[in-house]
Amino acid sequence: MNQLGSIIFLIAIFLFSTFLNWYVFQAVKTLTFGLEGERMKQIVAVSYWLIFGGISIWLVITFLRIFQMGEINVQTQTALNVFLTVMVTQLVCVVFLFGEDIVRNVQAGVTYLVNGSNGFSFPERMRWVSGIALVVAMIPFSSFIYGVTKGKHNFKVHREIIYFDDLPDAFDGFTITQISDIHSGSFTNYDAVQKGIDLAIDQKSDLFVFTGDLVNHKAEEIDPMLDQFKKIKAPYGQFSILGNHDYGDYVSWSTKEAKEANFLKLKNQHKKLGYRLLLDENVVIEKDGQTIQLLGVENWGLGFKAKGDLEKALANTAASDFKILLSHDPSHWDEEVKKNMNKVHLTLSGHTHGMQFGIETPIIRWSPVQYRYPNWAGLAEENGRYLYVNRGFGFHAFSGRVGIWPEITVIELRKTVSSME
CATH class of the missing domain: 3.60.21.10 (Metallo-dependent phosphatases)
Incomplete structure (x- = not known):
């Protein structure tokens, strides 16, 4: 892979990872609506982005090392393990959230056609959907943890x-x-x-x-x-x-x-x-x-x-x-x-x-x-x-x-x- 191709690849990986982080954060944010105090909500949000944003940056640094060394070693495998585990887990969560977004958009469209712009508001996310999304996403998460520790x-x-x-x-x-x-x-x-x-x-x-x-x-x-x-x-x-x-x-x-x-x-x-x-x-x-x-x-x-x-x-x-x-x-x-x-x-x-x-x-x-x-x-x-x-x-x-x-x-x-x- 030439230098320009490497740069494009790294940018694409970072943007895709960030997109998944943002989408899953919508479920986390929905589930924290009930938390008392704005400070607790801020702590959850900051902690989330420090962890998952950090993983995205770690992944980019890992690929830079791979491109420089020309090989994948035991150390770089660790970052790839974490990324794949997180990515597959997030993708499962996104499937539920995306399905809910389709329903929300249909509801919004029908409401607008019936009532016009008067009193129109976009439907909020349902907490139970976000909860199911995160719970179901634990299945691939657990599977990947097993795969890395025992499955291989x-x-x-x-x-x-x-x-x-x-x-x-x-x-x-x-x-x-x-x-x-x-x-x-x-x-x-x-x-x-x-x-x-x-x-x-x-x-x-x-x-x-x-x-x-x-x-x-x-x-x-x-x-x-x-x-x-x-x-x-x-x-x-x-x-x-x-x-x-x-x-x-x-x-x-x-x-x-x-x-x-x-x-x-x-x-x-x-x-x-x-x-x-x-x-x-x-x-x-x-x-x-x-x-x-x-x-x-x-x-x-x-x-x-x-x-x-x-x-x-x-x-x-x-x-x-x-x-x-x-x-x-x-x-x-x-x-x-x-x-x-x-x-x-x-x-x-x-x-x-x-x-x-x-x-x-x-x-x-x-x-x-x-x-x-x-x-x-x-x-x-x-x-x-x-x-x-x-x-x-x-x-x-x-x-x-x-x-x-x-x-x-x-x-x-x-x-x-x-x-x-």
């Missing part, structure tokens, strides 16, 4: 059984554990991380794969957890790929050589973890004399680094081969993989994190990220080609998770049983 470590195992007509018989029941988006630079509670690692180990899958974004920016971020993650083992090996954050593109480097050295170290970190890093290539997984092809590409993302070379990864594979692809960004599946004449049976991705915020119930499934990624979490299928999008192991920018919990995926491959058998 609330690891969940998601299991999928996927059936294929042409799966080699030896691989019927073959299991794969997948994790993605560790974002190691965001973690500070290594005991909580170990709980997620233990869950992955406990699955005792045949194969383990990691689908990118080992770090936020720098290879050294994984150093404190190398010994923890290297304990994940599988009989048929551990394989990994790169994500968009692994290239060091989102941080300022003193020299081009420093960035290149970091990237070399990052690739070596995979080796230290015991992961075979696949860089636009494929390997053969053999079981009982039969084989499947495991492919891995460098990052390819619509709107992100599009470096991965699918054709190179498919080299020396036949259309009849059963193929599993590791590709960090699910947009790659939409744009290239599912259209390729050389069929890839299953693609495993991550990247979206489910935006770390949303609702997933048997009835409702929603996250803001769905407006950017049609396939943002879980299983998708088209013409017998499957995509699974992992919700991510870690977190970034917003150091919390609300409704979209960190995930360990277990995929079981099964051979379709013919109806004639």
Whole structure:
């Protein structure tokens, strides 16, 4: 982002935050009408603006630091956590207040049409509406507090059984554990991380794969957890790929050589973890004399680094081969993989994190990220080609998770049983 763009962004953030502060203050002001004494009302008003105006200024200062450093660190994450918690809480409150404003304007219009300007007055806000708005707004507030303190470590195992007509018989029941988006630079509670690692180990899958974004920016971020993650083992090996954050593109480097050295170290970190890093290539997984092809590409993302070379990864594979692809960004599946004449049976991705915020119930499934990624979490299928999008192991920018919990995926491959058998 250039300097002018940064200034415009900061002004927009400050104005939007101030607007929300002002709108919610209308509810606070309405509820303080009953307070005795003007001084008490002034104390409430001054306290409100000192707190929420201060948060708006803190946010602007935080973004200035991010622009200067070129990265988001643990300290700047705190301000982003506070801002997102306050913003979502305020937006819920504003929905009620805005609805009331529509009703008040309709009432005012009808009154004016009936009585004209004589004795006309704009309807005042109703205290009970302001009270409900603030009470309901406590639901997202509490959810975000939980998400920041506990939710980001609330690891969940998601299991999928996927059936294929042409799966080699030896691989019927073959299991794969997948994790993605560790974002190691965001973690500070290594005991909580170990709980997620233990869950992955406990699955005792045949194969383990990691689908990118080992770090936020720098290879050294994984150093404190190398010994923890290297304990994940599988009989048929551990394989990994790169994500968009692994290239060091989102941080300022003193020299081009420093960035290149970091990237070399990052690739070596995979080796230290015991992961075979696949860089636009494929390997053969053999079981009982039969084989499947495991492919891995460098990052390819619509709107992100599009470096991965699918054709190179498919080299020396036949259309009849059963193929599993590791590709960090699910947009790659939409744009290239599912259209390729050389069929890839299953693609495993991550990247979206489910935006770390949303609702997933048997009835409702929603996250803001769905407006950017049609396939943002879980299983998708088209013409017998499957995509699974992992919700991510870690977190970034917003150091919390609300409704979209960190995930360990277990995929079981099964051979379709013919109806004639």
